Amino acid sequence: MQKFDYLIIGNGICGVTAAETLRGKDAEASIAIVDQENNPLYSRVLLPNYIEGKISREALFLRDEAFYRKNNIVFFGGETAVKLVSDENKIYLTSGEEIEYGKLLLASGGHIAKPSIPGIDLKNIHFFRTIFDADDIIETIKQIKELPQEKQKIVIWGGGFIGLEFASSFAACGIGGYVVIRRPYYMGDRLDADSANLLSSFIENNGFKIINNSYITEILGTDTVEGVKLNSGEILECSSVGLGLGLDLNSDFFAGSGLKITKGIETNERLETSVKDIYAGGDVANSFQPSFGKHLSIGSWTNALFHGKIAGQNMFGEKSSIDFISSYSGVYFGINIIFMGDTSADKDTITVSRGENESLGGGTGWREQFFFRDNLLVGATIINRSKDRKIIGELIKNKNEIKNYLELTDSLKALEEYAG
Ligand SMILES: Cc1cc2nc3c(=O)[nH]c(=O)nc-3n(C[C@H](O)[C@H](O)[C@H](O)COP(=O)(O)OP(=O)(O)OC[C@H]3O[C@@H](n4cnc5c(N)ncnc54)[C@H](O)[C@@H]3O)c2cc1C
Numbered sequence: 001m002q003k004f005d006y007l008i009i010g011n012g013i014c015g016v017t018a019a020e021t022l023r024g025k026d027a028e029a030s031i032a033i034v035d036q037e038n039n040p041l042y043s044r045v046l047l048p049n050y051i052e053g054k055i056s057r058e059a060l061f062l063r064d065e066a067f068y069r070k071n072n073i074v075f076f077g078g079e080t081a082v083k084l085v086s087d088e089n090k091i092y093l094t095s096g097e098e099i100e101y102g103k104l105l106l107a108s109g110g111h112i113a114k115p116s117i118p119g120i121d122l123k124n125i126h127f128f129r130t131i132f133d134a135d136d137i138i139e140t141i142k143q144i145k146e147l148p149q150e151k152q153k154i155v156i157w158g159g160g161f162i163g164l165e166f167a168s169s170f171a172a173c174g175i176g177g178y179v180v181i182r183r184p185y186y187m188g189d190r191l192d193a194d195s196a197n198l199l200s201s202f203i204e205n206n207g208f209k210i211i212n213n214s215y216i217t218e219i220l221g222t223d224t225v226e227g228v229k230l231n232s233g234e235i236l237e238c239s240s241v242g243l244g245l246g247l248d249l250n251s252d253f254f255a256g257s258g259l260k261i262t263k264g265i266e267t268n269e270r271l272e273t274s275v276k277d278i279y280a281g282g283d284v285a286n287s288f289q290p291s292f293g294k295h296l297s298i299g300s301w302t303n304a305l306f307h308g309k310i311a312g313q314n315m316f317g318e319k320s321s322i323d324f325i326s327s328y329s330g331v332y333f334g335i336n337i338i339f340m341g342d343t344s345a346d347k348d349t350i351t352v353s354r355g356e357n358e359s360l361g362g363g364t365g366w367r368e369q370f371f372f373r374d375n376l377l378v379g380a381t382i383i384n385r386s387k388d389r390k391i392i393g394e395l396i397k398n399k400n401e402i403k404n405y406l407e408l409t410d411s412l413k414a415l416e417e418y419a420g
Pocket of ligand 1: 011034037045047108128130282284298328330331
């Protein structure tokens with residue numbers, strides 16, 4: 001049996017950053033990373049650029065194989081952790097190997113949820129999470145481009161960021177279709193109707209029809225996708241389906257190990273879990289956010305990166321706390337969309353929104369939505385107005401009291417006025 005001072009499950013940005021942080025602090029410690037994928041770290045954020053042909057496959061990689069050797073990090077690539085036995089400080093792998101750890105970081109992320117509906121295993125149905133998913137999507141796009149024009153269609157199921165990634169990547173390759181969403185409007189769990197309408201106009205101006213209040217009950221076809229059936233009975237013809245129904249945690253191996261699981265593995269602000277010697281970070285964690293006084297489960301690149309740093313520092317024995325305001329930022333159809341801080345409204349949250357929808361989808365429309373609790377700005381959604389990102393981040397972080405928040409509905413009022 002092998003034994004490591006520090007063992008990390010997950011070779012994503014969180015796991016690799018934690019390993020680098022630990023190596024920076026302790027030259028002698030034994031460190032290992034386990035990942036079911038057998039790749040050096042790559043960028044999931046850049047996968048759409050790879051699909052769109054803007055960058056090569058090689059350009060996705062943020063580390064090479066030599067990185068692990070040079071830093072004396074043992075990489076168990078292509079090995080899945082199947083069981084965590086926390087009272088013995090042990091992880092079991094698919095190969096049957098047992099690994100004992102001093103400290104363990106769970107940074108296993110998640111996978112796109114797979115609905116149990118007829119036809120779900122037909123060809124040309126896609127998830128969008130890994131480099132292999134991206135390779136498969138590129139193949140499907142090539143096939144679709146060979147078909148007659150009227151068959152060059154994808155149906156995207158899901159009204160979140162992954163739905164947007166699908167839509168903008170396929171649009172960039174000249175393929176449109178439908179976006180099926182359960183809610184009355186796009187990202188309806190976070191956006192107000194005006195913001196959602198602006199976003200929807202960008203999606204629809206780029207070749208997609210949004211079908212709201214709907215879901216897919218069956219995927220049609222014999223071998224390959226030919227269409228989908230909606231709950232209304234309507235049939236949409238298409239040659240591919242993209243699934244963006246949210247993340248399920250990669251949690252099988254730690255179920256029953258005593259960890260407290262809520263919307264993720266629950267941690268305190270130092271990313272310590274409820275079980276001794278075990279930390280959790282990145283997409284799989286539901287971490288306590290001191291700025292907001294509550295736990296949040298956040299699926300974003302910068303959040304996972306900062307978690308990696310904090311987890312590494314604390315596994316080494318320091319006492320670092322989460323002190324950053326997390327954000328998700330992406331560019332779709334040339335439009336920048338940013339979600340910052342806590343955008344989950346509850347009964348104590350007041351939201352105000354401002355912007356200009358006049359040139360809907362024409363590129364100049366913009367909207368911002370602000371989330372307030374106790375006269376403090378706790379979160380914001382920003383569509384096509386990235387210049388306000390910095391000041392909004394400062395207002396959230398510095399906790400400037402904003403009593404006259406209704407004034408923010410005035411689109412001309414500068415945010416700087418509230419920072420003083
Ligand atoms: C297409 C796409 C675009 C995105 N765009 C943006 C963006 O623009 N901005 C942004 O902020 N965020 C974006 N994100 C989200 C961001 O990429 C993630 O939040 C981030 O990568 C999470 O990192 P992580 O280290 O927590 O988890 P992951 O990167 O998911 O890493 C977890 C690793 O654990 C491994 N693993 C899981 N279970 C096991 C097991 N049992 N045994 C061994 N290994 C296991 C997995 O194989 C995986 O490699 C995007 C994501 C995708 C998919």
